[in-house]
Amino acid sequence: EVQLVESGGGLVQPGGSLRLSCAASGFTFSTYGMHWVRQAPGKGLEHVCAISSNGGSTYYANSVKGRFTISRDNSKNTLFLQMGSMRAEDMAFYYCSRGTYTGIRPDRFDYWGRGTLVTVSS
Amino acid sequence: EIVLTQSPGTLSLSPGERATLSCRASQSVSSSYLAWYQQKPGQAPRLLIYDASSRATGIPDRFSGSGSGIDFTLTISRLEPEDFAVYYCQQYGSSPGTFGQGTKLEIK
Numbered sequence: 001e002v003q004l005v006e007s008g009g010g011l012v013q014p015g016g017s018l019r020l021s022c023a024a025s026g027f028t029f030s031t032y033g034m035h036w037v038r039q040a041p042g043k044g045l046e047h048v049c050a051i052s053s054n055g056g057s058t059y060y061a062n063s064v065k066g067r068f069t070i071s072r073d074n075s076k077n078t079l080f081l082q083m084g085s086m087r088a089e090d091m092a093f094y095y096c097s098r099g100t101y102t103g104i105r106p107d108r109f110d111y112w113g114r115g116t117l118v119t120v121s122s
Numbered sequence: 123e124i125v126l127t128q129s130p131g132t133l134s135l136s137p138g139e140r141a142t143l144s145c146r147a148s149q150s151v152s153s154s155y156l157a158w159y160q161q162k163p164g165q166a167p168r169l170l171i172y173d174a175s176s177r178a179t180g181i182p183d184r185f186s187g188s189g190s191g192i193d194f195t196l197t198i199s200r201l202e203p204e205d206f207a208v209y210y211c212q213q214y215g216s217s218p219g220t221f222g223q224g225t226k227l228e229i230k
Contacts, residue, residue, distance in 0.1 A: 045159075045167065045210055045221040061218060095166055106219035108157040108212065110178065112166035 002026040002111045004096045009116030016086050016120075022079040022096030022113055030054070030074040033099035035109060036081050038092040048094070049081070053102040064090075083118070091120040124148055124213050126222035134230040141198040143225045145211035150191050152215030158187055158196045161224075162207045170209075171196060203229075 008020040022034075036048040049070040050059040058070055069082040079096055093115040099107035125148040135141055145156065154174035159167035169178040171187035174194055184199040198205055206229050211222040 044223050045212070047219050047221070059217075106155070106214035106217050108155075108169060108172045108214050109159075109167075110169050110172075112168070114166055 002098070004098065004111060004113035006094065006096050006113045006116040009094065009118045011119045011121060012083075012086050013122050014087060014120055017082070017084045018086065018118060020081040020083070020094055020096075020116060020118075022081075024077045024079065024096075024098075027098070029072075029077040031102060033101050033103055033107060034070075034072060034079045035097045035099055035107070036070060036079075037095045037097050037109065037112075038090075039095070039115075040089075040092045043092075046092075050099065050104040050107075051079070052104050057104045059104040086118075086120050088120050091118060093117050123218055124151065124216055124220050126211050126213060126220055128209075128211060128222035128225045130225060131223075132226045132228060134228050135201055136230045137201050137203055139201050141196075141201055141205070141227060143196040143198075143209055143227070145189075145194040145196070145222050147192040147194075147213060149216075151194070151213045154190050155213060155215035156187075156189070156194050157212045157214065158185075159210045159212065160205075160207050161210065167210060198227075201227075 003025045005023045012018045035050045051070045067085045071080045095115045096113040097109035098111040129144045156174045158171040161167040175187045
């Protein structure tokens with residue numbers, strides 16, 4: 001059974017940093033592109049970033065480019081999101097999701113974690 | 123960037139009725155790379171339909187997708203109580219991939 005379990009969410013001050021993790025199991029993690037999708041409370045979905053199966057290619061939405069870094073450790077089946085210079089508009093549930101390609105091209109997401117809430121407030 | 127507009131914003135129906143949800147793109151969606159997701163309160167989205175008309179694994183056949191170009195439709199043939207949720211469309215034919223704003227399907 002495919003499982004994606006996010007952790008690391010919490011309260012962070014504006015301008016601060018936070019690191020999210022996503023532990024993957026039930027599939028060969030190293031052969032899938034992985035993604036982070038976020039959802040502000042009561043709002044719609046936004047694709048934030050993506051990383052290729054081998055970690056060699058990344059994509060960022062304009063809204064987070066230069067502030068967020070996606071990475072992965074295929075030896076530990078874990079996806080990461082390092083968030084910096086955080087803003088009020090970054091407050092959201094952050095979902096780890098699996099793509100269906102190895103690369104970072106736009107993709108559908110066939111499995112999702114349950115999400116972790118990031119709150120940005122002073 | 124392709125903008126997806128979903129309609130209606132809210133759809134009120136009764137169990138057993140047929141639901142028709144619309145997703146219109148601001149420009150043609152390449153290769154009909156259009157997906158539909160269902161999201162219930164407190165849960166992550168679940169993939170229902172991909173490539174406009176293919177059902178994802180484990181999705182009941184009362185869910186069907188159709189369309190091409192700029193107009194796409196999700197149809198639920200006979201609503202079950204568990205189908206009342208928010209539905210999102212997503213295009214992944216052009217970068218950046220984008221989502222619609224959602225349609226809330228509520229019990230009448």
